[in-house]
Amino acid sequence: MYYSQFLSRVCMPHAVLLQPKESWNSSKSNDEIIVGHCTKVPRNSNLEKLRSGYLFPEISRHESEHLQKNPDASLIRLGIGDTTQPIPDTITLAMAEQVRGLSTIQGYRGYGAEQGNMALRKAIAGKFYQDMGIKANEIFVSDGAQCDISRLQMLLGSNVTVAVQDPSFPAYIDSSVVVGQAGELEEETGKYGNIIYMNCGPENDFFPDLSTIPRTDIIFLCSPNNPTGHAASWQQLKQLVEFAEANGSIIVHDSAYAAYIRDGSPRSIFAIPGAKEVAIEISSFSKFAGFTGVRLGWTVVPEELLYSNGFPVIKDFNRIVCTCFNGASNIAQAGGLACLSTDGYHDLCKVIDYYMENAKILVDGFTSLGWKVYGGKNAPYIWVHFPGMSSWNVFAEILKKTNIVTVPGRGFGPAGEEYIRVSAFGQRQNILEAIRRLNSFL
């Protein structure tokens, strides 16, 4: 996140070995040419296709720069969706207990199953997939959805075609580029040539018009959606499953915000009949339990999901998990189990309520200022429309004038232009203060 600027370099194979310190100091100007040994290893051309840093470190960078210029600024962070409320005691007590156990002969645990502790897998199945026919052995515990997305991409390989919502969580596109699926970036549209962008806006109720979407192998769908906040209805998801069935596609359904649903919309793609044959679901304890730093998530790969040659996807995913991963931390997993206990879950719902109350304040606040606001009802994100304006400019203006960090919609894809994402994580007083500042500014 705080990575220094890099200087251009000239490679001279027999150059004198440099003393490291001064040359790589980030305060040096960009014009400096450094002489040094270059390996003959070609840079991965896929990584060259990424034009900027990952979105959220970029937001952090802007934040830091702003703070450098305004050291006394009282920053309110409604940008990166980072949880702020303490984790309920029941859960941290369970983690501390697991930790203490590690210092004893009876309680010490070494390598765990790469797929996760069976008790946790069963608890996830029982809590979230009751009556959906998802079994514990179809659940793979991980260190978070962001990591799982990339492992899924490694699984799928470079030869598959991909569709994403526009706007969408940047990891789907970025990981697709990294793995070599995405094709070239088209400067005028800001889109990668091989990716299908499924426009999601107010005009289509933030759900893609599938009749206009060409077939791709993989379809990423996030619901409740980051950044728009839209929770797909049962009907919409049924449509999607049918679309996938008709096209022989695989849906990767991101349900990281399912716990925020208030209106009875489906919390899992597997609530839809037939989904097990066409979908993978990823999810996370991050926003559900404040585990953004603790690191815990899961992916569901049903046994029924088959490649075109009949080979079960779950077998290959298992191979990836066993080869490229070594299991989530057993401490985090102990915490996860406590999250799914009656008390733990009850306490977590209270925290979610707290964030959703923040969301309501933000929705009301922006609405009363005359802005068209979306989301905020089934997700901790508000999607505010600034018609005709560049989202990075609005982001910069808001930051400069009110010291509030948001996220420019363009960061989530071309269709995010004209929008700002405001996240509802934060201390109540900061949310209220933010609204006060926005009132004066906007």
Next chain:
Amino acid sequence: MSLMNNLSTSMISSSSSTFLAPTSFNSRTQSVSVPLKNINIVKCVATPQEQQNAYKTKVSRNANIAKLQAGYLFPEVARRRAAHLLKYPNAQVISLGIGDTTEPIPDVITSAMSKRSHALSTLEGYSGYGAEQGEKALRAALASTFYRNLGIEDDDIFVSDGAKCDISRLQVVFGSSVTMAVQDPSYPAYVDSSVIMGQTGQFQKDVEKYGNIEYMRCTPENGFFPDLSKVARTDIIFFCSPNNPTGAAATREQLTQLVKFAKDNGSIIVYDSAYAMYMSDDNPRSIFEIPGAKEVAIETSSFSKYAGFTGVRLGWTVVPKQLLFSDGFPVAKDFNRIICTCFNGASNIAQAGGLACLSPEGLEAMQEVIGFYKENTKIIVETFNSLGFKVYGGKNAPYVWVHFPGRNSWDVFSEILEKTHIVTTPGSGFGPGGEGFIRVSAFGHRENVLEACRRFKQLYN
């Protein structure tokens, strides 16, 4: 079937992996080409008729993964262990196979993790997302503990959830168009991740090697250091020292040769130093002790075998600023991008533990546990020596590499398991250069190691 499930859930560390395996232990010839054996993965195995009617997507299977010949090595060892326990439910199985730590984590380390856990329940102590590269204090502590005076700076260090994960992330950075070299035998993750990334050709059954990988044979004859004059140029060279599985530790001269080789060839060394703290001899513990290494090497390491963090999950990778791709672009910049996109940081609780590991008290405590495992290693070495075996390793690593000349290593593995209820790891699992060897790992409670040695003596006397 349900008994199998119960067993696998409680017993094995890698319970649900499928594996193409011989159906009987003594029928293994060259390679495996038998039907899939489903253990706990797909409970309801469809009959051929049902499978024909089962809905299939139109998504092609990733051809790279299809190249893999079998499951990852260690889940397969675990599977065999489970099968053995089914056969002999009362057997006192002793596991000297998977290199899994067994001794409790010292209090100084767990108390820091406990403290961090509790703090997460307070307003002042709560932290959400951490820097993907790791907490500053930990990066600084790693730099000063392991890389003091080697010119490696805090921000050259990237904290992770373990070396195995880092290996794959490095492969993602390098992409499918690079060529790679590995020691033969070697830790299977290097080859397997290379196959998955699409860097390799097909598996060649006759030589048991994947096409397009340069296998650098390491044998007793060459002191387990490859004859670099015979090694073709590759972009990437994976090198592990102290070595898993052979236990060999490269000398300063050897590593200087290796760095020169990489420099001359414009290659990048990925140096795995996960066992550096087990070094008894006066060999380099970091590749960066070799002048010039910063321009040609990445180093990856782990808290797993130092602090018993195999389940806690913490490691790190060093990518020096001086390491450049052929076009001058810094490798660290791309690695950073991968970390920020494909990862979200190691667990903050594990990192708190890591920091405690590197305090003076923590380091002392780790040395004690490492000393304990080294004593185990000594006992195992002495046992096999006394039985007349040619034994390698064991001095600078917690692995003993025992030679069974002319014998198939899976057969020896099976024989040992069947006759003594001891789990080891067959050398061929680490590559064709491992054939004829067995790896015995020295992690275990003392009494189990002593008992295992008694049984070895009984079997081989």
